[in-house]
Amino acid sequence: MPELPEVETIRRDLAAPLLGRRIERVRVHEEDLILGGTSRRSFQRAVRGRRFGGLERRAKFLLFPLLADDGATGPERLLRVQLRMTGQFALDEERPRAPDFRHPGVDFGLDDGRTLFYDDVRRLGGFDLLTPERWTAIERRLGPEPLSRGFTDGRFGRILAPLRAPIKNALLDQRRIAGVGNIYASEALFRAHIDPRAPAGTLDPAQVARLRRAIRTTLAAALERAGTTIRDYRAVNGRSGSYQSELDVYGREGAPCRRCEGPIIRLVQAGRSTFFCEDCQGAR
DNA sequence: CTTGTACCCTGACCGC
DNA sequence: TGCGGTCAGGGTACAA
Incomplete structure (x- = not known):
């Protein structure tokens, strides 16, 4: 969770x-x-x-x-x-x-x-x-902590460069980056305007920089709100998080994109749901 | 090395 | 009300 x-x-x-x-x-x-x-x-x-x-x-x-x-x-x-x-x-x-x-x-x-x-x-x-x-x-064997100082554009770029897997899958791989899971992978890709299906190694330096920044801002904002409580997650003693009301794409299949009003699409990658906006994140 | 798939387990929800 | 299918914030073992 x-x-x-x-x-x-x-x-x-x-x-x-x-x-x-x-x-x-x-x-x-x-x-x-x-x-x-x-x-x-x-x-x-x-x-x-x-x-x-x-x-x-x-x-x-x-x-x-x-x-x-x-x-x-x-x-x-x-x-x-x-x-x-x-x-x-x-x-x-x-x-x-x-x-x-x-x-x-x-x-x-x-x-x-x-x-x-x-x-x-x-x-x-x-x-x-x-x-x-x-x-x-x-x-x-774990990748860098995305909120640490050591997680730089250069380091992130070198991690992604050799990978042919879709960027969404790479974000879920704890050996590449530690701590990102299924919700925040989709959210960060939306924020960075990057297609989740793009092979990780094909991101150009500007995309790498945008994605790195998007990962950090998304995780930091969610932490500020004590996380995302959709169904099971609770902090200690049953306390709920409140970031669920801020989600742009996760769990919003068919709902209008907050940026362009287009429909949020759900697809399955590596057996897990990915949510994205084809218009905001399509093609490049 | 890389990548994808099956599996662990329970419960909520949906359509019939 | 019941039943079967699908899905769920993850990680690991294993195969190709």
Whole structure:
């Protein structure tokens, strides 16, 4: 479900309240949610008794460094969370009773009396424990963070140049750019007036620059609005985002383009819907 | 290397 | 009301 702005919103919601908290109890209701072949027991053993040493985001992953505390020993570990399509967090003294939060997944009981609840209807997301070396190996394969300073026109151009895949598909590939997903790929291409079907390597320098800028402004605007809540995505404790009212093309098939009044078209690329305006983004 | 496809899973919605 | 088909903010394994 969530893309960079949604995951970053969750990170901001959780970072301060979790910092330094000790994990007293771990309940795994759904073993599916423990990824990477780790058993429920060894997951609990690795996590219980440690403290949250911060909260970071890279691409669409959340990373909790777990600090050793008295009674907790063992190698340094990062707890990685992937929300995939329907992962949600709540932080409270009691399990939330919202109708969209009734699939208990994993609970982390904390030393301040609260519990961090993870709920995931479709169970596509989950947790895994990574050594720093393993994380480094994974991280190396991710493209640049689009909101970072290092994401320049030159770098973006070099990333796209050799690719023959449609630009829309390239934007979804986390090895090229990290954190862009299906909503913001369509939105950024609309903003940049670029045809989603154009082979990535055929964009000229002006198009590369427009697209880079469009990606940044779209993601930043969505982050400002705490993300896009269409159906499942919620920030922490059920809070909705509000960027859905700003969407230009995503989910607007048949509706008039906000710029030229022409119909928004839906097509399928790599098995996923793309929305665009043929008149504003056609041909070039 | 690149690219495309199948799959994981549940639930909401649509047409009959 | 029920039933089948389609679709959903993602990532990965595997084949070509």
